[in-house]
Amino acid sequence: MVRTLTILLFFFSAFAHVQEPSSQTLVIANSKAWKPFSFINNEGKADGILIDYWKEYGRKNNIKVEFLLLDWQSSLDAVKDGRADLHAGLLWSENRDTYLDYAPVIMSIDTQFYISQELIGIDLNDFMFGNHGYAIGVVKGGYEEEFTRLHFPNLNLIVYANNQEMIDAAFDGDLQGFVADLHVANFYLFTSNDPRRFIGVRHLYSGDLRAAVKEGNRALQKQVSEGMLDFTDGDKMKIFNRWMYVNTVYPEYFFHAIFVGVVLIGGTYIFVLRIAVKRKTQALEAANLNLKHLSETDQLTGLSNRRHFTVELKQRLELSGSVSICIFDIDDFKLINDRYGHQIGDDVIHAVASAARQVVPEESLLARIGGEEFAIVSNNLDYASAVNLAESVCQAVRELALVGEEYPNVTVSVGCAYYSKHTDSVTLSDADHLMYQSKQAGKDRVTANHY
Structure with a gap:
């Protein structure tokens, strides 16, 4: 009898600890054309690094997640007006800080200035100060637009609703350059028929992608921040590697060409690469320090903001x-x-x-x-x-x-x-x-x- 009761108590205890699915649904906004971070795929479904990240967040925290993918500015507006609970990932800016509260860092990104290959050799400083009047694309509401308008106010900026429209305009010949995140530009360029049409010529800034809630929603901010603690570095790497794996992002022939080039160049290539990496690292460190300074400084007076x-x-x-x-x-x-x-x-x-x-x-x-x-x-x-x-x-x-x-x-x-x-x-x-x-x-x- 005692043995039977013990078994029944064991099963009752196990059953009592089974979590029921949460009835809460977290509506998450982001861009519909920001490959590989978030986009609507050929099947009409939300896809990308951040989509996978928040799906895993929902699984770990027993929360249902839904995605609202829009043009970039509309995704910000959706959080502001309450159509979405959370923005999946974006950079901090002083303007955004007036209506958003942020969660911990998800990942870091780099952003570059791209110009048409036909313009390689032009005086880049002269170009970026707008002296030639070339049309440069940016995405409306993206941090790229905010940064470029602040630091290069004389550029002839053409604004597009999303990255897909901007890249399409560039390949149609309407743009001589554009500003885009490194992984985003690589995704769109190297899945095109002319991957060398536009070249990244200057690193503009590095920044951390963070989720964000509507300003004042401290309860959700705390909930999301605590839920993100369940992610280990291994969890993140599984998601990132799934998307950063070369065959996912770039066509196979591109890497065959690189492999042949590396074999031919051999030791010289490795030596030059080490120098380039060192310089790139120094440039990124300087850019990060500059970005930190910019984020803390009032541009008109030079005082703290x-x-x-x-x-x-x-x-x-x-x-x-x-x-x-x-x-x-x-x-x-x-x-x-x-x-x-x-x-x-x-x-x-x-x-x-x-x-x-x-x-x-x-x-x-x-x-x-x-x-x-x-x-x-x-x-x-x-x-x-x-x-x-x-x-x-x-x-x-x-x-x-x-x-x-x-x-x-x-x-x-x-x-x-x-x-x-x-x-x-x-x-x-x-x-x-x-x-x-x-x-x-x-x-x-x-x-x-x-x-």
């Missing part, structure tokens, strides 16, 4: 000792823009940033956190020194000598919040309220408080 300031503030709040936060805002800036124009407005913002930089010590962090709004965080100052720093900024801006009669007199209102030690109540709100008190009291002044 809001994202970097927020990250740095969290780290500084973990240190012992006092912390002071100053927020200052250019007085009547809307009137300056309305009266003098936005170019003068930009000149004023740049001048205020330069004036503040002259008086803010190096150990403090100065950032532009909004259109005409700036912030300073300092550690281990006493209250009097924190107030003196705020007064110095106010005075430095007041004494600005902007060249030209068209420039207005410029002042700032400053709020200075001082905390003798770190507490959970330290926020930007205190300094912000103090800054508005300065505005209400007549502007061009400092309002401080010891919390």
Whole structure:
């Protein structure tokens, strides 16, 4: 009898631990023409590296997944407006950070500038600064478009809804070049009838693909981030190798040609290849450092941007000792823009940033956190020194000598919040309220408080 009960209890326990399939369905958006990462295959189904990744995520976490593959901009909009719960993978940008919250890194990608083989030998720097007026393709809403418009504003950019349309236009002769991720360009080029038609001539940036949810959806962000922890490096490599295997991406004849070339060149090829790899590695490291700098820097002023300031503030709040936060805002800036124009407005913002930089010590962090709004965080100052720093900024801006009669007199209102030690109540709100008190009291002044 005891033996029978023991067996029954064993089976009952085993049955009780069987997981029922989750009723939750995760709708995941991405591009419909971003081979090999995500695309709609010949059978009309979602396919690609990221598709396989999220299918495996669903299996590991017992969650149903559905895919909503659209043009690139539409895939972003789908997450913003709630048609999709998650974006399968994209790069961080300051603009996207305003409406998305990110999950951990899935994989890294490189992006290159491609030009027609007919243009090989042209002065590339001259070309990329738009002096020839050639048509260059980018995908609407892609990070390639954002990056290229920022760093090469004079290029004649032609925008396409997706990579397939862009590559088709390039082969039709409508484009003399395009910007695309390395694996994406290779996939489309080397499965064409003329794989050497366009050549990658310059590495633009490297970046990490991350999943993203709509900003503020912390519960889903946490759930996805924790679910991704179940992936081992081996799991990822199985997926990536399935797609990066040469016969999947490139036609067989291409690799036969490479093999013959390697045999003929022999040792010389290996020597040159090692040098090239070393240089490429150095270039990628430099590009990564540059990308990191760009992601943390306000382009107009050269100061830290809001994202970097927020990250740095969290780290500084973990240190012992006092912390002071100053927020200052250019007085009547809307009137300056309305009266003098936005170019003068930009000149004023740049001048205020330069004036503040002259008086803010190096150990403090100065950032532009909004259109005409700036912030300073300092550690281990006493209250009097924190107030003196705020007064110095106010005075430095007041004494600005902007060249030209068209420039207005410029002042700032400053709020200075001082905390003798770190507490959970330290926020930007205190300094912000103090800054508005300065505005209400007549502007061009400092309002401080010891919390």
